[in-house]
Amino acid sequence: MVNGRTPKIRLLNAGKSFHTSSEAAHVALAAGNLDIYEGEFVCLVGPSGCGKSTVINLMAGFEQPTEGSVMIDGKPVLKPDPDRIMIFQDYGLFPWKTALDNILFGLKCRGISKAEAKKRALAALSGVGLSAWAQRHPHELSGGMKQRVALARALAVEPSVLFMDEPFAALDAFTRLHLQDELLELRKKRKITIIFVTHDLDEAVYLGERIVLMAPNPGRFENNITIDLPYPRDRTDKHFDRYRKELFEAFDLVHKEAGRIRKEAEGIQEEGSGI
Amino acid sequence: MAEKIQKFFLPTLAVVVFLMIWQYAASHYTPDLFPGPRDVFLAILELIKVGRLWKDITISLTRFSIAYSLAVTCAIPLGLFLGRCRPCHRAIDPVVQLLRPISPIAWFPLAVLWFGIGNTPAIFIIFMAAFFPMLLATISAVRSIPAINYKVANNFGAKPALVFLGIIIPAAFPGIMTGLHIALGTAWIHLVAGEMLGADSGLGYLIIDARNFLRTDQIMAGMLLVGILGLLLNKLITAGEQFINKKWGINAQQ
Numbered sequence: 001m002v003n004g005r006t007p008k009i010r011l012l013n014a015g016k017s018f019h020t021s022s023e024a025a026h027v028a029l030a031a032g033n034l035d036i037y038e039g040e041f042v043c044l045v046g047p048s049g050c051g052k053s054t055v056i057n058l059m060a061g062f063e064q065p066t067e068g069s070v071m072i073d074g075k076p077v078l079k080p081d082p083d084r085i086m087i088f089q090d091y092g093l094f095p096w097k098t099a100l101d102n103i104l105f106g107l108k109c110r111g112i113s114k115a116e117a118k119k120r121a122l123a124a125l126s127g128v129g130l131s132a133w134a135q136r137h138p139h140e141l142s143g144g145m146k147q148r149v150a151l152a153r154a155l156a157v158e159p160s161v162l163f164m165d166e167p168f169a170a171l172d173a174f175t176r177l178h179l180q181d182e183l184l185e186l187r188k189k190r191k192i193t194i195i196f197v198t199h200d201l202d203e204a205v206y207l208g209e210r211i212v213l214m215a216p217n218p219g220r221f222e223n224n225i226t227i228d229l230p231y232p233r234d235r236t237d238k239h240f241d242r243y244r245k246e247l248f249e250a251f252d253l254v255h256k257e258a259g260r261i262r263k264e265a266e267g268i269q270e271e272g273s274g275i
Numbered sequence: 276m277a278e279k280i281q282k283f284f285l286p287t288l289a290v291v292v293f294l295m296i297w298q299y300a301a302s303h304y305t306p307d308l309f310p311g312p313r314d315v316f317l318a319i320l321e322l323i324k325v326g327r328l329w330k331d332i333t334i335s336l337t338r339f340s341i342a343y344s345l346a347v348t349c350a351i352p353l354g355l356f357l358g359r360c361r362p363c364h365r366a367i368d369p370v371v372q373l374l375r376p377i378s379p380i381a382w383f384p385l386a387v388l389w390f391g392i393g394n395t396p397a398i399f400i401i402f403m404a405a406f407f408p409m410l411l412a413t414i415s416a417v418r419s420i421p422a423i424n425y426k427v428a429n430n431f432g433a434k435p436a437l438v439f440l441g442i443i444i445p446a447a448f449p450g451i452m453t454g455l456h457i458a459l460g461t462a463w464i465h466l467v468a469g470e471m472l473g474a475d476s477g478l479g480y481l482i483i484d485a486r487n488f489l490r491t492d493q494i495m496a497g498m499l500l501v502g503i504l505g506l507l508l509n510k511l512i513t514a515g516e517q518f519i520n521k522k523w524g525i526n527a528q529q
Contacts, residue, residue, distance in 0.1 A: 062426060082432040092427040096445040096523050105441065109431040139524025157431065 006074075007035035008161070008193050009059055013068030016054050027218035028054045031068050034212065034221055038160075039191040043208030045198055045251070047258055051219020052197045053165060059195060060086045060163045072161070082110060084161035085154035089169050091146040093138040093153075099145075100125065100134040103153045110157055124156035125149075127186065144175035148182070155186065161193045168203070180206055184231055201251060205244050206233055213247070215254040217261045223250050310492040315499060318492035327481070332500065335477040338394055339466050342401035346458065350406050351451060354413025355443065364414060371410065379403035379465050383472045396473030397466070404465035405458040412454020416447035449523050452516050459512050463505045478504075 015031035029051035036042050044052040057063040058070050061080040070077045072084065080086070085106075093102050103124055107117035125131050128148035138146055147167060154162060168176040180203060187194065198204050204211045205227060213223040227243050234240060294312050301311035310318070322328040357364040379400045386396035424446055428438050470479025478501050485493035 060430070062429075080426075080430040080432075082430065084430075086426070086430055088423060088426075090423065092423045094424065094427075094442070094445070096448070105428075105433075106431045108441075109428070109433045109437065137522065137524050 005037050008038040008040070008072065009036040009195070010034070010071040011055070011058070011068070012071065014058060014065040014070050015067045016051070016058060016063065017066050029058070029065075030218040030220040032221045036193065036195065039193055041187070041194045041196065041207060041209045043196045043198055043204035043211045044214060045201060045204045045211055045247075046214030046219075046222070047216055047251075047255055048199070049216040049219065049258075050214035050254075051216070052214050054219060055214075056086070056163050056165050056195055056197050059161075060084060062086070082106075082157055083159050084163060085157065085159045086163040086165060087147070087150055087154055087167045089166045091138070091143075091150045093146055093149055095138050098135050098137055099130060099141065099149045099152075102138070102149055103156050106153045106157045120156050121152075124152035127155065128152045128182065142175070143171050144179060147171065147179060151183070151186070155190075155192075158190075159192065161195070164194065164196045166197050166199065169198070169200070176200075176203070181232070183207070188231075201247050202235070202244065205240065205247055206235065211247060213250050213254060216258045217265075222254055225250065307489065307491055310495055314492040315495045318490070318496040319500070322481075322493065322496060328500075331476060331478050331481045332504070335466060335470065335479070336504070338397050338470070338474075338477060339401060339463065341394075342398040343405050343459070343462055345398070346402050346405035346409055346462070347455070350409035350454075350458075351413050354410045354451075354454075355417055355447070357410075358414045358417025358447070359443070371407070375407045375411075380468050380472070383469075387473045390473075392473055392475060394474065397469035397477065397479070400465050400469035400473070401462045405462035408458040408461055409451075409454045412457065413447065413451050416450025416454070417443060419450065420446040449516075449519055452519055456509075456512050456516055459508055460505070463501075463508060467501055 011032060011034040013031045013033060014029070015027070016029045017025040017027045019025045034055070044055060046052050054063065058065055059072070059077065061070075061077045061084075064078070072081075086092075093099075094105065097105065100121055103121040104117055107120060112120070122131070122134070125134055128151055130145060130148055130152070133141060133145060133149075138149070141149065150167075168179050171179065183194075184207065196204075196207060198207075208227055211225040211227060212221055213225065214220065215222040225243070225247055229237075229239055229243065298311045298313075301309045301314075303309075306314050319328065322331075357367060382400060382403055383396065386399045390396050390399060420443065424442050425438070428442050433441065466477075467479040467482065470477040471483045472479075474480050478497055482494050482497035482501075485491075485497060
């Protein structure tokens, strides 16, 4: 418990497995607990297959846990909710709508009057520095711009939680750094809870107040690292480096362990095929 | 400049060469058997003079528009529904696949039996020719809408009506448009067949009527007109398609 607050998001023994018809169930996420507090910026990191996407999809309500429960504001998450918007790696913009109309779509869903929606959409666009691009369609925008529009669309409906599933993974390195700063800048204005999935460890140390390290086979929560550094962070700072080292070491352990398990599994298979 | 040559000069040249080959080939036969371009041109003038040409063109285009619009109003809503309802599609698909390979012309005996000679059999046959390409294109357009679109709409709490009008229809639109394009071609081809077999007016009938009087020049005039009108219709829908693709950000292939 941080400061004795009650958590905003709770995973209570939550797990997810898929039942394939043939063999044993595939465990995407072993039952585990995770508390996320209001206004916290949490990064989920881990090698592929560690269930980080499963976790964010469970929290966003796109998927349901097969055991345990996911609670937000004390209520179980049964379906997606406009109070908690997901940002996708491939943007999820509607290609037939202009940047402005994409943002208006979200507001229209909320039943906000036309005039008010327009005002808020334009404000959101200017918030991400894209006022001049309001009438452009997504295919006329760069990747970074598209993700800014998606961010503006999300923020326009004033959600209390932002789920970000590897949002900057498809962008080039410079654009990624820019967007990281812009995200932190936007968050200064309104302290929104952010759950950020990434496989970029530097990104996690730069953005997160807390990093949840996950491990594969089966996907599970492995480690919590609190990054106690003020924003804006300096990548060349020695404290930054210390956290970075700590995370890389922890990650390395997870990684090696994953490799060992995989090798073992392969070994068993080889033995099996030898018979 | 090179662009201009490619766009205007070369096609014009091709038409001229085509006319020359036609003229050359025709010169080996009597005009009654194989009329040349000049005879056909004169035949068109004659058809205009007797006031028949515009009448037949208008009738054909009217029938075509009625049948095509009818196919649009039936195929697209059904396609949208089947594209969304997987079990329904699974159930109906065998019937669709059974009916689809039957040439619309095969329906002609029944069409005349049911509807008599006149507008209806022709409209029916054009409808049959247009319906299946439209239906199948609509189903596949709806089914290939990326799941992320629904995820986003769902996340923002879009009501079903908004998902339908604001997501499904526009997302499927380019695919539906391709279906409309294909259907336009097949339907226009079957217009002639429909009018030859079950009508007493229109361009198809013009051809069959000319045959009865052994007016080969008028037969070719009719064929040429069908070709020219088909070309214009195709240009029209291509322009519409390109406009949409541009708006949707799909690279229009030339």
